[in-house]
Amino acid sequence: MHFPINFIFLFTLSPLWIPSIALESDSTDPIPSPWPHQFHATTIMNYTGGLRKVDLWYDWPNKRYLHINQYQLGKKLYGVEWQNGTSFYFTLDSTEECTIRHFPVGILRPNWLEGANYMGQRYKDGFLCNVWDKIDFIHYYEDVATQIPVYWHFNDGLIEHIMTFEVGKVLEDSKWQAPAYCFKEIEKGKKTLQDRQVQDHSLLAERRFKSDK
Numbered sequence: 001m002h003f004p005i006n007f008i009f010l011f012t013l014s015p016l017w018i019p020s021i022a023l024e025s026d027s028t029d030p031i032p033s034p035w036p037h038q039f040h041a042t043t044i045m046n047y048t049g050g051l052r053k054v055d056l057w058y059d060w061p062n063k064r065y066l067h068i069n070q071y072q073l074g075k076k077l078y079g080v081e082w083q084n085g086t087s088f089y090f091t092l093d094s095t096e097e098c099t100i101r102h103f104p105v106g107i108l109r110p111n112w113l114e115g116a117n118y119m120g121q122r123y124k125d126g127f128l129c130n131v132w133d134k135i136d137f138i139h140y141y142e143d144v145a146t147q148i149p150v151y152w153h154f155n156d157g158l159i160e161h162i163m164t165f166e167v168g169k170v171l172e173d174s175k176w177q178a179p180a181y182c183f184k185e186i187e188k189g190k191k192t193l194q195d196r197q198v199q200d201h202s203l204l205a206e207r208r209f210k211s212d213k
Contacts, residue, residue: 040169088178
C-alpha cells in the first residue's frame with residue numbers, strides 16, 4: 001500500500017489548494033524528483049501502532065498501481081487501483097474477501113510533488129535528505145545523493161520507511177487481475193473485508209495514491 005474512509009477527500013488535490021508559499025520559495029531550492037514511470041518499492045509502515053510490510057508497484061504507462069500489505073502476524077491484503085477510479089481490495093486466501101470502490105480520481109501522476117514547499121535538509125534513517133512539505137499533507141524525504149525516496153511522514157500520523165526502490169521494475173500483467181470472486185461478491189453472498197480493514201485501505205488509497213487529475 002486499518003483503512004479510515006472519512007479521510008477520502010484529503011488527497012483529492014486541486015492545483016488551487018497549493019499554498020502560495022510554495023511559489024515564493026528561493027529559486028535555488030532543490031525540487032523533488034518526479035516518480036519514475038515504473039518502479040517497485042518495499043516499505044515498512046507504522047500507523048496507529050500497527051506494523052506492516054508493503055510491496056508497491058507503480059506503473060504509470062499502464063495507468064495502474066498495486067500495493068500488497070502484509071500485516072504483522074496477520075493477513076495479506078492486495079489493492080489494485082486503476083486510472084479510471086476503480087479500485088479492488090482483496091485477499092487471495094480461502095476467505096475470498098473483496099471490496100470494490102469507485103473514486104472520482106485516478107492514481108498519482110509522476111509529477112504529483114510539484115509545488116511542494118522545501119523544508120531544508122535533515123538526516124533520516126542514516127541518510128542526508130532533502131525534505132518537502134506537500135500542502136500540509138506529507139513530509140517527503142529524498143536522499144540527497146541518489147534522489148531516491150527514504151521516508152514518508154503523513155500528517156495524520158502514518159509513517160513509512162522505504163526499504164528498497166527498483167526503478168523500471170514491472171510486474172507481469174497476470175498479477176494485476178482481481179480474482180473472479182470480486183465480481184461475484186453479491187451473487188455468492190461473500191462478506192467483504194471487515195470495517196476496520198476497509199477503512200484503513202481507503203486511507204492508503206486516497207491519502208497516498210490519488211491525484212487531482
